[in-house]
Every structure is written in C-alpha cells, then in structure tokens.
Amino acid sequence: MDYFIVVVTTVAGLYFHWWLYVRIRRWMDRDLALSMAGKDERKKAYMLECLDKARAQKVKRAELAAWLEREAAGYTD
Incomplete structure (x- = not known):
C-alpha cells in the first residue's frame, strides 16, 4: 500500500508540474503577442489571432x- 501512495503522489506531482509549465508558456506567448500590439485593441485581437x-x-x-x-x-487598420 505504501508503494501505491508513493506512485500516485509522484505521478500527480509530475502531472501538475507539466500542466503548470504548459500554462506558463502559453501565458508568456500571449503576453509576447499582446506586447507587440501596444494599446490598439483591434491590433491586440489581430495578434491573438x-x-x-x-x-x-x-x-x-x-x-x-x-x-x-x-x-x-x-x-x-
């Protein structure tokens, strides 16, 4: 039973770290695209597309x- 708990928590921890890594990369990519748009709302939408x-x-x-x-x-424009 102890091995099962160790395996489950390890797998859950690895999955969580992978999920967090992917999320942060997406946020960084989105921030990069929006930074190139400046304050123009239409250009922001264009850059996200x-x-x-x-x-x-x-x-x-x-x-x-x-x-x-x-x-x-x-x-x-």
Whole structure:
C-alpha cells in the first residue's frame, strides 16, 4: 500500500508540474503577442489571432517572436 501512495503522489506531482509549465508558456506567448500590439485593441485581437495561427502551423518556439514581429509589421487598420 505504501508503494501505491508513493506512485500516485509522484505521478500527480509530475502531472501538475507539466500542466503548470504548459500554462506558463502559453501565458508568456500571449503576453509576447499582446506586447507587440501596444494599446490598439483591434491590433491586440489581430495578434491573438496570429498567435492561434502560429500554434496551428506549429511554429517553433524559437521562431515565434520573429514570426509574430513579421505579422505585426504586416498589420493594417
């Protein structure tokens, strides 16, 4: 029974840390996209759409900032 408790708590702890890591990465990506939009509400919505598009295209994390900058530069009102 002791091994079962150790295994369950270890698995739960690992899952929680993975979940937290993924959440923080998503928050950082969202913050990056919004920081490129400034105070323009329409550009913020556009940048969030671009972030969703980048996720759908599976843009690598190392390339995400440059990809979002290109999309922000192409934004027109």
